[in-house]
Amino acid sequence: xxxxxxxxxxxxxxxxATLGLVGCGEGSSCRDSSDCSGSLECSGPNDPQVCGIPAxxxxxxxxxxxxxxxCHAVPDPCSPDGVGSECRAPCEPGxxxxxxxxxxSGACEATPCDQGHTCPDHMACxxxxxxxxxxxxxxxxxxxxxxxxxxxxxxxxxxxxxCQESLGSCVEPQQVP
Numbered sequence: 001x002x003x004x005x006x007x008x009x010x011x012x013x014x015x016x017a018t019l020g021l022v023g024c025g026e027g028s029s030c031r032d033s034s035d036c037s038g039s040l041e042c043s044g045p046n047d048p049q050v051c052g053i054p055a056x057x058x059x060x061x062x063x064x065x066x067x068x069x070x071c072h073a074v075p076d077p078c079s080p081d082g083v084g085s086e087c088r089a090p091c092e093p094g095x096x097x098x099x100x101x102x103x104x105s106g107a108c109e110a111t112p113c114d115q116g117h118t119c120p121d122h123m124a125c126x127x128x129x130x131x132x133x134x135x136x137x138x139x140x141x142x143x144x145x146x147x148x149x150x151x152x153x154x155x156x157x158x159x160x161x162x163c164q165e166s167l168g169s170c171v172e173p174q175q176v177p
Contacts, residue, residue: 036170056084
């Protein structure tokens, strides 16, 4: 009890033993930024990457490319969902990167979660999401699971309002140019 009181007085926030949080400084575990002290923010392990460059989203569909090219889904660490897009020559069956399939139009497509791609445990498979919207937004049909506690998060934690594979960490905010 005395230890909790000291943490409250040092950090200026109330910490609950049921949350499994033991601190509030940089590197401390968190569920949202209110668990962090001062200007620190809670960064979840599955929050979108912070990049200093824009996402690689050259096209939304084949109509955005030259007539001899197709709009291909490609891996892109700077896209919020990890999938970008580029205009390229048509693909051949088996000619796409792992996790992508050469579709009937000759464009590499993110392999849907109901056709062989396995979503991470902290996400849900939504086959409809894999076939709608711009090529770069389909992301295999894996979607985040909204939460307010760990209930809907199988083997994970609710961090920043979404299921993630584990608790987040308190970090300094990153300035992106």
